[in-house]
Amino acid sequence: MRLQREKHHLRMNEMLEHYYSQASQLPVEVRGQVEKAWNGQAVILYAYVDLNPQFKSQEQWLVLGAKEIAYVKRDGESYTFQYIDRKLITGVQEIPGLSYTRLVLLSGDIEAPHLVLRYSHRQRRAVSNIAFILDQQAGNKSFNGETSKKVSSDEIYQESMLHSIKEAQASVAKNKFAVVFRLLSYLAPYKLSVAIGMGGALLMTAMALLPPFITGYLIDSVIKPFQTGAMSYEEAIQISIYTIVGLALTYVFREFFAYLRLSKMAYLGEYVAKDLRDHVYSHLQKLSLNYFSSKQTGSIISRVGSDTDRIWDFIAFGVVEVTTSIIMLIGLGSVLLYLDWRLGLLVVVPLPLILYMIFRHGEKMQSLFLRAWRKWSALTDCLSDTIPGIKVVKAFNREEYEVSRFEKRNDSVLGEFNRIHKAWTSFWPLLMLSIQAIILSVWIFGVPRVLSPGEEVTALSAGTFVSFVLYLTMFIQPIEIIGQMARMVNRATSSAHRVFEVLDTKPQIKDQGSAVKLEPVEGRVEFKQVSFSYDGVRQTLKAVSFDVSPGEMIGLVGPSGSGKTTLVNLLARFFDVGSGQILVDGVDLRDLESGHYRKQLGMVLQDPYLFHGTILENIRYAKPEASLDEIIQAAKAANAHDFIIKLPQAYDTMVGERGHTLSGGERQRLSIARAILVDPRILILDEATSAVDSETEKKIQDALDTLCKGRTVFAIAHRLSTLTAADRLLVMKDGRLVETGSHEELLRIEGGVYRKLFETQQRLSGSQFLRE
Amino acid sequence: MLGQDANKRRVRIVSSPENKVSLRRSESGLLLFKKSGEEEISVSVQLCFPWSGADRFLSLKNSDLKEVHLVSNLMDLDHDSRDALLKTMLEEQFVFEVIDVYDVREEFELRVWNVKTTFGDRDFQTPLNSWPRELGSGSLLVKDVNGDVYLIRDLKALSKKAQEKVWAFLDE
Missing domain, CATH: 1.10.287 (Helix Hairpins)
Incomplete structure (x- = not known):
C-alpha cells in the first residue's frame, strides 16, 4: 500500500515537472521554516502563486496551517515569510479575470486587506482549496480546516494542479516504448503463436531474398557457360530444371510462410484485443462512481471499442510489418554490399x-x-x-x-x-x-x-548485375512501411495508454478479506459523526449523526447541494466515509461484503434507467431467476401491469435505449417493479416522483406506498408534500443535519429551515394555482 | 413582477452622465466603487466584450460577483474614476501574450504548446479537439485546459518558424 502511494506520488511529481515545469511540492526549505514558526504544527494545504503585482513571474507560496497562513515570496536566492492569523481574516474574495484570478484576504478595512494575490488559472484549484477553508472559517461556520487524514498536503496540491490535465488526457504521459512493451506483454499467453507468426514473417523475408540470387546464379552458372560452350546442353537443361524447381519452391514456401504469419498474427491480434476488452470491461465494473463522473461516457466507450481495435491492428500487422521491413532493409543492404560493394x-x-x-x-x-x-x-x-x-x-x-x-x-x-x-x-x-x-x-x-x-x-558478371537490379526493386516497400512507422506506433501507444489508464485505476471501494454477510439485513441504520468530501477539501457532509430503526421511513429534505444525495450514496456504499462510521444492523458498512449488501438494497432514482431489451428483461434485471408470476406480481404492485398489457407485445415489448419508447412515468413504474422484485430491506428513493405530472405522480406514489411497507426507507423529495407519510424528516443544510422531527414538529420551529422551505413551496404552489 | 425587474435592469445599464458613481484604486490595487448615498465597496471589472469591444460595456461586480453598475462608455465617468478603471481594466485583460512558438506537438490526447510569452517561457496544453480561435486582424487566441488564455497578437510578427508551427490552425 505504502509502496503504491510512493509510486503514485513519484508519478505525480514527474507529471508536474513534465507539463508545467513547476515545483512538484512545497520546497523543503520553506516547509521547514514554516513548520518551525508554527512550533512543529504541520502544513495542512499549500498552493503555488505565480504572478506578482506587476504580472511578472515570481515564485510565491500560500501555506495554510491550523492557526495561521503563511505567505512566502522568493526574492533572489532567499525567501521572505509573512504570517497572518486565520482568525483575523474576515472574508475571502476570489475574482476571476481573463487569464488570472485575484485572491483577496479581507481584514475588515476595505483599504487594507491582509493580502492580495494574483495567479494564473493553472493555480486556481490549489489556491481555491485554501480560500474555501478560510472562507468557511470567516463565515463562522464551525469548520476546523482539517483535510481528510488519508490525503497529504502534497497529494492535494498535486491532484489540484493536474486535475485539468488528467481530465483531458487519459493518464500520465509515459515513455512510448514502455507502453509498447507493456502491450507486447499481452502476447505472453500466446508464445507459440507469436513464435510461429514471427518465425513465418522472418522466413518469408528470407525467402523473398532468394529469387534474385537464384536468377543471378542461373545466368552466371548456367546460361553464360552454355553460351560460351563451357557447359553442354543437357547439363545446362538439367541444372536449369533444378534451379527453376528451386525457384518455384521458394515461391511456394514464401507464400506458406506468409500464410503462417498472416493467419497467426491476425488471430493473435483478435485474441489480445478480446483479452483487453474483457479485462477493461470487467475492471470498469469494479471502479467507483467518481471515475465515471470524471470521464466522458464516449471516452470510456471508445477505450473498450475503437482503442482495442487499433491495438489489434498494431499487433496483427504493425509489429510484424515494421520488424520485417527493418530486417528486409538490413538484409537487402547486406546482400547488395556482399554482391558488389561498389554498387x-x-x-x-x-x-x-x-x-x-x-x-x-x-x-x-x-x-x-x-x-x-x-x-x-x-x-x-x-x-x-x-x-x-x-x-x-x-x-x-x-x-x-x-x-x-x-x-x-x-x-x-x-x-x-x-x-x-x-x-x-x-x-x-x-x-x-x-x-x-x-x-x-x-x-x-x-x-x-x-x-x-x-x-x-x-x-561484374551479368548474373550478379541482374540479381542486383532485382534486389533494388524490393527496396521500395520496406521504405514506405518504415515511413509510416512513427504514425503507427503513435496511434497504437495512444490507444494502449488509454486502455491501461482504465486498468491502472484502483477501485476505491474494496471489500476486506474478512467481509461479513448480514443474513438477513434487518434495516437498522446508524450514522455516527459521518463526514465526507469528494475532493479531500470541501466537506459535503459534516459530522452527520442519526439512528434509524428497521422499517422506519425517513424523508430527507433540504436545499440543493445540502448533502442529501451524498448521504444516500454513502449508504449505498458508492463511496466510503471520510471520517465517522455508518453502521447497518450494528456492523460498519466497510466490514460488509458490498455485493451481498447491495442485493438487499433497492434504489429508485429520479431518472430511471432502462436497458435496451424487453420489459421482461428490464424488470428481471435485478433478479434474473425471478419467475413470470413474480414479474407480474411486481409489475402489478408497481402500477405498471395495466400499461404493459396495453402494449401489443406486452411484457415482450422491446424498449429502446434508455427506455425512450416509454413515458417518464412508465419508466419510473418499471424501475419500481424492478425494486419490488428484489424485496430490499433498505430502500432509497431519490426524487422518484419529481419528473412526472400530478396524475402520474399519484400512480407512482401508490406504487411507492406498496414498496415502502415493512422496509427502512430513505426518501429524498423536492416536493415536501410527497413526504407526508414519512415517520421522520431529516433536514440537511450545508452538509449538516440541522433539524429532525415529524412534519408538524418541524413546522413549529420558528425560523427553521424546514418551515422556510415549506412556506416557500406553499407560496409557489399558491401563485401557480392563481396563474392557472 | 417580471416587467418591473426588466425596467430596473434597463435603468441600470444606462450609466449616469452626472457622475453619480465614482471609482478609485486603493493602495493594494483594489478598485473601490461608490454610488451616492451608498457605502463604498470593492468591485471587480468584467469586460462584456473582451475581444469585440473591450473599451465599452464594463460590468462592475461586487464580492458576490453580482453586477452593481454597468459602464457603457468610459467617457461617462469623471477623469479620476476613468483613470482608476482603465488601470484595473488593463489588469483584468491580462493574458499570456505569445511572442514566439517553439513547438506544438501531440502527446496522448493533448496538444502541448511550448511558447515564449511576455511572462517568460511556458508550456501549456489544449485538448486535441479544441482549436485556437482567430480574432481577425491577425490575432490568434488559444485557451488551455486550465482556462488560461494565450494571445498571439500579430501572427505576422512571429518568426517564420513560429508561423509554420501555427499555420495548421489558421483559416487562410
Whole structure:
C-alpha cells in the first residue's frame, strides 16, 4: 500500500515537472521554516502563486496551517515569510479575470486587506482549496480546516494542479516504448503463436531474398557457360530444371510462410484485443462512481471499442510489418554490399536521405491533416448545431444563412483535402523518381563493368548485375512501411495508454478479506459523526449523526447541494466515509461484503434507467431467476401491469435505449417493479416522483406506498408534500443535519429551515394555482 | 413582477452622465466603487466584450460577483474614476501574450504548446479537439485546459518558424 502511494506520488511529481515545469511540492526549505514558526504544527494545504503585482513571474507560496497562513515570496536566492492569523481574516474574495484570478484576504478595512494575490488559472484549484477553508472559517461556520487524514498536503496540491490535465488526457504521459512493451506483454499467453507468426514473417523475408540470387546464379552458372560452350546442353537443361524447381519452391514456401504469419498474427491480434476488452470491461465494473463522473461516457466507450481495435491492428500487422521491413532493409543492404560493394554503396549511401525525405513528408502531411481535421470539425459542428436546432433555424428564417455557412465550410474542407492530395501525389512520384535515379546510376556504373573483360578487377558478371537490379526493386516497400512507422506506433501507444489508464485505476471501494454477510439485513441504520468530501477539501457532509430503526421511513429534505444525495450514496456504499462510521444492523458498512449488501438494497432514482431489451428483461434485471408470476406480481404492485398489457407485445415489448419508447412515468413504474422484485430491506428513493405530472405522480406514489411497507426507507423529495407519510424528516443544510422531527414538529420551529422551505413551496404552489 | 425587474435592469445599464458613481484604486490595487448615498465597496471589472469591444460595456461586480453598475462608455465617468478603471481594466485583460512558438506537438490526447510569452517561457496544453480561435486582424487566441488564455497578437510578427508551427490552425 505504502509502496503504491510512493509510486503514485513519484508519478505525480514527474507529471508536474513534465507539463508545467513547476515545483512538484512545497520546497523543503520553506516547509521547514514554516513548520518551525508554527512550533512543529504541520502544513495542512499549500498552493503555488505565480504572478506578482506587476504580472511578472515570481515564485510565491500560500501555506495554510491550523492557526495561521503563511505567505512566502522568493526574492533572489532567499525567501521572505509573512504570517497572518486565520482568525483575523474576515472574508475571502476570489475574482476571476481573463487569464488570472485575484485572491483577496479581507481584514475588515476595505483599504487594507491582509493580502492580495494574483495567479494564473493553472493555480486556481490549489489556491481555491485554501480560500474555501478560510472562507468557511470567516463565515463562522464551525469548520476546523482539517483535510481528510488519508490525503497529504502534497497529494492535494498535486491532484489540484493536474486535475485539468488528467481530465483531458487519459493518464500520465509515459515513455512510448514502455507502453509498447507493456502491450507486447499481452502476447505472453500466446508464445507459440507469436513464435510461429514471427518465425513465418522472418522466413518469408528470407525467402523473398532468394529469387534474385537464384536468377543471378542461373545466368552466371548456367546460361553464360552454355553460351560460351563451357557447359553442354543437357547439363545446362538439367541444372536449369533444378534451379527453376528451386525457384518455384521458394515461391511456394514464401507464400506458406506468409500464410503462417498472416493467419497467426491476425488471430493473435483478435485474441489480445478480446483479452483487453474483457479485462477493461470487467475492471470498469469494479471502479467507483467518481471515475465515471470524471470521464466522458464516449471516452470510456471508445477505450473498450475503437482503442482495442487499433491495438489489434498494431499487433496483427504493425509489429510484424515494421520488424520485417527493418530486417528486409538490413538484409537487402547486406546482400547488395556482399554482391558488389561498389554498387552496394551507390544504393546504401542515399538510403538515409530517402528515409529523411519520407520523415519530412510525414511531418508535412501531419500538419495538412491537422488543418483538414480542424476544417472538418467546423463542418460537422455546423451539422450538430443546426440539425438538432432546426426548429430555431426555421423560426428565425435563417435557412439561407445556414446553407451559405455550410457551403463556405464545405468549400474550406474541399480546399484542405485538395491540398493533401496535391502534397502526396507530387511527393511519391518524386520519391520514386529518386529511387529510380539510384537504379539508373546502378545501370550507368554497372553496365560498363559487365561489358569489361572478365580479367579486370572491376568486372561484374551479368548474373550478379541482374540479381542486383532485382534486389533494388524490393527496396521500395520496406521504405514506405518504415515511413509510416512513427504514425503507427503513435496511434497504437495512444490507444494502449488509454486502455491501461482504465486498468491502472484502483477501485476505491474494496471489500476486506474478512467481509461479513448480514443474513438477513434487518434495516437498522446508524450514522455516527459521518463526514465526507469528494475532493479531500470541501466537506459535503459534516459530522452527520442519526439512528434509524428497521422499517422506519425517513424523508430527507433540504436545499440543493445540502448533502442529501451524498448521504444516500454513502449508504449505498458508492463511496466510503471520510471520517465517522455508518453502521447497518450494528456492523460498519466497510466490514460488509458490498455485493451481498447491495442485493438487499433497492434504489429508485429520479431518472430511471432502462436497458435496451424487453420489459421482461428490464424488470428481471435485478433478479434474473425471478419467475413470470413474480414479474407480474411486481409489475402489478408497481402500477405498471395495466400499461404493459396495453402494449401489443406486452411484457415482450422491446424498449429502446434508455427506455425512450416509454413515458417518464412508465419508466419510473418499471424501475419500481424492478425494486419490488428484489424485496430490499433498505430502500432509497431519490426524487422518484419529481419528473412526472400530478396524475402520474399519484400512480407512482401508490406504487411507492406498496414498496415502502415493512422496509427502512430513505426518501429524498423536492416536493415536501410527497413526504407526508414519512415517520421522520431529516433536514440537511450545508452538509449538516440541522433539524429532525415529524412534519408538524418541524413546522413549529420558528425560523427553521424546514418551515422556510415549506412556506416557500406553499407560496409557489399558491401563485401557480392563481396563474392557472 | 417580471416587467418591473426588466425596467430596473434597463435603468441600470444606462450609466449616469452626472457622475453619480465614482471609482478609485486603493493602495493594494483594489478598485473601490461608490454610488451616492451608498457605502463604498470593492468591485471587480468584467469586460462584456473582451475581444469585440473591450473599451465599452464594463460590468462592475461586487464580492458576490453580482453586477452593481454597468459602464457603457468610459467617457461617462469623471477623469479620476476613468483613470482608476482603465488601470484595473488593463489588469483584468491580462493574458499570456505569445511572442514566439517553439513547438506544438501531440502527446496522448493533448496538444502541448511550448511558447515564449511576455511572462517568460511556458508550456501549456489544449485538448486535441479544441482549436485556437482567430480574432481577425491577425490575432490568434488559444485557451488551455486550465482556462488560461494565450494571445498571439500579430501572427505576422512571429518568426517564420513560429508561423509554420501555427499555420495548421489558421483559416487562410
